[in-house]
Structures are given as structure tokens and as C-alpha cells.
Amino acid sequence: MNNSAQPHQPPFPNGLTPGQSAFNNSSQSSFNTAATPPPSYESAMTGKFPNPIPSGTLLQGSGGMNSLHMLSGGQPLGQTSGILSQQQFMDEEKVYQLILDLTNPATREAGLLELSKKREAYEDLAPILWHSFGVMAALLQEIVSVYPMLSPPTLTGHASNRVCNALALLQCVASHNETRALFLTAHIPLFLYPFLNTTSKTRPFEYLRLTSLGVIGALVKNDNSDVINFLLSTEIIPLCLRIMETGSELSKTVAIFIVQKILLDDMGLNYICQTYERFYAVGTVLSNMVAQLVEQQSIRLLKHVIRCYLRLSDNPRAREALRQCLPEPLRDSTFMPSLKDDITTKRCLHTLLMNLNEGGMPV
Known part of the structure; x- marks a missing residue:
């Protein structure tokens, strides 16, 4: 794939257009806010999702090792030093074959499934995927092929599993140091926003939605200001805020993790606190989450909520506003039983209250 080329922006259903967020730097207005989900937050953040598609699908070969190495410019997988054992060579040959299978519509589905299972075993898989001719285009084709199923909502479990396998490979590319910047330059995250915009x-x-959030989560996980700068120019914050209110617990957790990472960057904090409308939108969703957590407590979600409030309190204007609007359950002892064994989060809450001159809870 040519590093300098950018794919055409896809059509966005439901009226969502990239770059036209009220969170755009030039805007001062406010904004409007059947597969089994992966079993853990860690699986969402690492991309280690179970693959509900039946295993055992036969792989159809489509070329020898010469064509496979030509496909990727001859770049080897994994560790390049030392002599490869026969088993390592056979495994590497199979991976190259699977990558080649992605370019053939007849073998793509099986290739997606097998590669999504093997991607953790090969540290250099992301550069191979990026530089292999036609592979990124094939992954994007998988994504746009399900757009018509989003509205009206007709997405099937099989179609969801297949596109999620493609998204898992994109997450591999997004999380790799060598390909992350290329991934952003090509604006590939925008292809995922229609999935986040579904209800x-x-x-x-x-x-x-959860798998798509995992791709964005992989981008922000390494505290890269270029990533934050890119995301601030898009609709990611309002999309995450809506999921934080209406999604499943896992989706809420990954969505608030993304918002927290944006807040932890100075550019992100200043951006959200730049206008009252932006701060109010974020604060309202966090307040609603606190109210929900009173009824159905989730320690994992509560940690992120407290840390978001704590980071907001670092901004003078936001700190002044929080003195008036911090939810009462965070001021009293409502969550003390839940936090009794979590010293770190208790200290975060203590610091938050001290920042607001409320006095601290005992740690």
C-alpha cells in the first residue's frame, strides 16, 4: 500500500460526516449527544476476541512462497536473527499464505479468521499487512461491505463476526509503532465511525461497536499526542459519550477509557474545557454514569469516572464548575464500600475532593 495515498472517505450513514464535529477546533458550538460480546475488558483493549465463526474452515492455497515474499516485499515475520527451525519456517509460510488469501474474495473469510487467531504470535504482522499489496484495501472492503446493513439494522451474526475479524487485524496495525502514524495519515479510523454511530x-x-472501540483504544493506549490531535478533529468524543450512556458495560468501559486518555493529554483537556458546551456535554454524561453506578455498581467503570473528574479538576475553569456540579454520591460515602479494597482509586477521589476544596475522604 502506498504510504502517501489516502483511501477515499466512505459514505457515512445516519448523517455522520467526519471532521464536522461540534468538537472541531474551529467550532464553538455544542454537539448532540448475533455474536456474544467478548468476555472481558482486557480482550477489548488487546483485540483478543473469541472467534464465533466455526473453526475448521478449509484454507484454499493461492500461491507459493515466491509470490508470498513478493507480496510483502520479502519482509520476514517475527524475529529475523538466527536460523529458523523447520517448524518456524512452516508457520511463517502459512502466515504469508493467509495474507495472500486476503486478496482473494474466495479465500478471504477463512484467511481473516485464521490470521485474527494468529496475530499475537507474530510481532511484525502489522507492517507485513500494511505493506502487502492489496491487503489494506481488502480489509477496508470488508468494512464498507456491511454499511448497508447498519440502517435499517439488518446486520447478522455471521456478517458481524466476519467484519470483526477484519477489525482485529486493523487493531493490530493501529497498535504497532511502525504503522500507527501511517494508519492515522490514511484516516482509516473514520471508516469505523459508522459502526460507533449505531444504536x-x-x-x-x-x-x-465493542471491536471498533478496541481499535480506537489501541490508538490512544500509548499516549501519543498525534493520535489525540487526530481524534479531536473527528466525531470520536460525542460518539464515545453516547456509548458511555447507552452501551453495554464493556462498551461503556472502553468508551470512557478513550475519553479519559484524551483528557490526560493537555491538548485534549484544554480542548474539552475550551467552551462551556463541550465541558457541559462531558460533565452531563459523567454525572449520568454516576447516577447509574449508584443503582448498579461497577468498580471498573467507577475508576474511570473518578479519574475523568480528577483530570477535569486540573483545569481552573472546569474546577470552578465542578464545585457546583460534582455529583453528590462522589462527595459522600456512597461508594466507600465498593472502594474499600482499591487504595489507588480512593486516593484519586480524595485528591479530586481536595482540588475542589471539599475536604478529603479518609484513605
Whole structure:
């Protein structure tokens, strides 16, 4: 794939257009806010999702090792030093074959499934995927092929599983140091926003949203200001805020993790606190989450909520506003039983209250 070329921006259903967020730097207005989901938050953040597609699908070969190495410019997988054992050579040959299979519509589905299972075993898989001719185009084709199923919501479990396998490979590219910047320059995250903009609560849609959030989560995980700068120019914050209010617990957790990472960057904090509308939108969703957590407590979500409030309190204007609007359950002892064994989060809450001159809870 040519590093300098950028794919055409896809059509965005439901009226979502990239770069036209009220969170855009030039805007001062406010904004409007069947597969089994992966079993853990860690799976969402690492991309280690279970693959509901039946295993055992036969792989159809489409070329020898010469064509495979030509496909990727002869770049070896994994560790390049030392002599490869026969088993390592056979495994590497199979991976190259699977990559080649992605370019053939007849073998792509099986290739997606097998590569998504093997991607953790090969540290250099992301550069191979990026530089292999036609592979990134094939992954994007998988994504745009399900756009017509988003509205009206007709996405099936099988279609969701297949596109999630493609998204898992994109997450591999997004998380690799060598390909992360290229991934952003090509604006590939924008292809995922239609999935985040869906509201259907069926399992195929929930799995699709969670996997898409995992790709964005992989981008922000390494505290890169270029990533934050890119995301601030898009609709990611309002999309995450809506998921934080209406998604499943796992989706809420990954969405608030993304917002927290944006806040932890000075550019992100200043951006959100630049206008009252932006601060109010974020503060309202966090307040609603606190109210929900009173009824159904989740320690994992509560940690992120407290840390978001704590980071907001670092901004003078936001700190002044929080003195008036910090939810009462965070001021009293409502969550003390839940936090009794979590010293770190208790200290975060203590610091937050001290920042607001409320006095601190005992740690």
C-alpha cells in the first residue's frame, strides 16, 4: 500500500460526516449527544476476541512462497536473527499464505479468521499487512461491505463476526509503532465511525461497536499526542459519550477509557474545557454514569469516572464548575464500600475532593 495515498472517505450513514464535529477546533458550538460480546475488558483493549465463526474452515492455497515474499516485499515475520527451525519456517509460510488469501474474495473469510487467531504470535504482522499489496484495501472492503446493513439494522451474526475479524487485524496495525502514524495519515479510523454511530442493542451490533472501540483504544493506549490531535478533529468524543450512556458495560468501559486518555493529554483537556458546551456535554454524561453506578455498581467503570473528574479538576475553569456540579454520591460515602479494597482509586477521589476544596475522604 502506498504510504502517501489516502483511501477515499466512505459514505457515512445516519448523517455522520467526519471532521464536522461540534468538537472541531474551529467550532464553538455544542454537539448532540448475533455474536456474544467478548468476555472481558482486557480482550477489548488487546483485540483478543473469541472467534464465533466455526473453526475448521478449509484454507484454499493461492500461491507459493515466491509470490508470498513478493507480496510483502520479502519482509520476514517475527524475529529475523538466527536460523529458523523447520517448524518456524512452516508457520511463517502459512502466515504469508493467509495474507495472500486476503486478496482473494474466495479465500478471504477463512484467511481473516485464521490470521485474527494468529496475530499475537507474530510481532511484525502489522507492517507485513500494511505493506502487502492489496491487503489494506481488502480489509477496508470488508468494512464498507456491511454499511448497508447498519440502517435499517439488518446486520447478522455471521456478517458481524466476519467484519470483526477484519477489525482485529486493523487493531493490530493501529497498535504497532511502525504503522500507527501511517494508519492515522490514511484516516482509516473514520471508516469505523459508522459502526460507533449505531444504536441497535442486538448482539451483532454490540460486538461490532465493542471491536471498533478496541481499535480506537489501541490508538490512544500509548499516549501519543498525534493520535489525540487526530481524534479531536473527528466525531470520536460525542460518539464515545453516547456509548458511555447507552452501551453495554464493556462498551461503556472502553468508551470512557478513550475519553479519559484524551483528557490526560493537555491538548485534549484544554480542548474539552475550551467552551462551556463541550465541558457541559462531558460533565452531563459523567454525572449520568454516576447516577447509574449508584443503582448498579461497577468498580471498573467507577475508576474511570473518578479519574475523568480528577483530570477535569486540573483545569481552573472546569474546577470552578465542578464545585457546583460534582455529583453528590462522589462527595459522600456512597461508594466507600465498593472502594474499600482499591487504595489507588480512593486516593484519586480524595485528591479530586481536595482540588475542589471539599475536604478529603479518609484513605
